Amino acid sequence: MDNFKKWFIHGSEFIAAGMLAAMFLTFLLQIFSRYVLLTPFGWTLELCLTLWIWLVFFGNAFVVRERDHVTFDIFYLMAPSRVRRFLALISAAAIAGGMIWAFLPTWDYIDWMKIRKSATLKIPLRTVFSIYAIFMIAVAARYIWRFIDILRNGPPDSDHDIPGHEPELPAIRHGEDAI
Secondary structure (H helix, E strand, C coil): CHHHHHHHHHHHHHHHHHHHHHHHHHHHHHHHHHHCCCCCCHHHHHHHHHHHHHHHHHHHHHCCCHHHCCCCCHHHHHCCHHHHHHHHHHHHHHHHHHHHHHHHHHHHHHHHHHHCECCCCCCEHHHHHHHHHHHHHHHHHHHHHHHHHHHHHCCCCHHHCCCCCCCCCCCCCCHHHCC
């Protein structure tokens, strides 16, 4: 299971990096066509925007970790363990439930977009926005798994660690050891 998880994480990071590289190269081509050839390509802007949409939702579904999200957790961290467990369960259930509840109406709209095509690339807009449906499924699955994990192991405190920050103050030295 750990090998699959590691492979999946690295594969997701590779795909996201590939989308970012493609977006950057398309952007450079756009600059070249506009300022060197003096004939801007219309499709480069559209491809950059489409890649940006895919990069944001794909990255947030599969690459960004829980501890990388911005959280307002002052009261959560001050609460006792039982209250933190309850709050973590409620938030995981609310996020998973909200994504599941909104999925069918969202997919209905995304599917309706198949009749419209992008302006220059002529890609059905259902294809462009289908990443949002994938995002919703991934987030719902992630938070269902998180709910089960909280039931088994309690609230995850490691998600709230600040990188490079010591949670306790260093000991104060007295006497000859002081600098």
